Amino acid sequence: MSPDHLPAAPPPDSAEPREVAPGILWLRRPMPLPLGHVNLWLLEDGAGFCAIDAGGDYPGHRPLWEEAFAGLLRDRPITRILVTHCHPDHAGLAGWLAARSGAPVLMSRGESARYRHMAAPRPAEATEATRDFYARCGLSAVQVAAMLGRRARFQALLTPLPEQVVPVAAGEVLRIGARRWRVHTGGGHAPEQVMLESLDDAVFIAADQVLPAITPHIGADPERRGQDPLALYLASLRDLRAARDDVLVLPSHGLPWHGLHRRLAAIAAHHAGRLDRLLGAGDAITAMQALPLLFRRDLGEAALGFAVTEAMAHLLHLEAQGRMRRLDDALWRWQPVQKS
Template identity: 30%
Template structure:
């Protein structure tokens, strides 16, 4: 059985299930400078002492991490394994910092290796994508500035160990299974214990829909991230987990209900977007403007990702026609 502990409240001694394996999981809530709010790291006490996710590289997050680990009765330097659910800055930013203090290896899925190594974007592909979407050059420029600004929150890792789907990770006498759950990020993984507990990263979040961001392979092919994400949700449904510990916010008591809600949400949004391109073909920029009239430049990539993701779903169902006009891509439902 697995018990979630709040840092500082050690109920190890009075646990009635003592004697049965119990994952000693502590949620460490770390501040971020991002609109998403705080991010969770999890300290799994046991052998090897494991940290899942690390927060962004800020003094505030590092201080909170150090304090949280201490409140859980451990020390940063004793950490023996760092697992990353994915390579986004708010989760992976301090991995190098913790690795330096502990000597622990950092494990990440191959799909996010480039992100944590600091080779985050192949800018040419993004530029082509944004130009074909119908965005003005000034918007494209401001977008690139935002990407550059994000780099200060992540120390690139020179060396990472891989995580593969189905891989078992020992923890005391038990083990966690690595599940490849891409979509929100191409190298996103979750960690599952057969007692029904999922450390979910940004696969399942309460209150917000984890936006699968536009992403490209190293040779410039755009990855259909939303179809991938929905497949990952369906995969988690089969597990019928009792609780999920997400990357942001408190534990999710009914992970299947949340996964189904998210699947339904995307199904509805897909039909909403289909309705917008039934009569006339539109560019991605036009669709974003229609769907998010108050969008500012900072939310641009989220909006584009949201729209293109649902167009990818329509394409999968062979309902999408894509035309070209003066360097722009135009989308229409067949």
């Protein structure tokens, strides 16, 4: 069931912010990816603004910030930069924006550590672990090589974080301007993604954890094979039911909307349906063979890495629950566990 979009809140253009709630400005930045954009937010913070996310080092993002510095931010500076999570479209320009504005960067410890790991040179053993991971998922040698090439393109979107990052943690209350914001964190899509719930009115900044029309990517990490990212994500959805249901949800992709609890239930049901389809596969399957069961559209090469790691996350979750077992040969293959 889809959430209720706000007909009075069409997206702003790339250059001009739009007020979406009192004291909250909505910026939209274009991206050369299927999503097409990322939403950023400016929260009034005394004489200036707290920026929620910075965008990535995509073509055009720095000039758009420079336009803001020459206009909106000329007399109302950025006071701090709160980065919701480590992915390039959210965090990639945080270091540059901090240097440009002089504002501190705030992140959860898990997200700042993961960002520094992603930006660092990759040791040979990590590359080989990733090569082995994709090969065991059932990718061809050509497809594996393409997955390995993504790392350099990924890193090109990142700027170095400041040496000191201010940590934020779940349960903490941040005062930003006239509002107090309770920090929520959640795993699955990213290690410790930050979301903000206003304690003074009905506004919830959801980042990528809860999106209005799509579900965030929940993928197995080739370098962290013992994790169950889907379990972390589903636990986060349950935790978020503690937030008010009447909030205006501000997502990082898509339009602002109402109906948080309904959307949380719909996303949980979506993943339950995916797990059921995998259990109904019959024969033992690899992650590549699972793709037609999970995705009802043709996947191009650009989406293949995301799709395979998402399939792996679901298979690993079923394995962790004891509902599928892995046949560990040259390929990883899973088959349902027969009930006695």
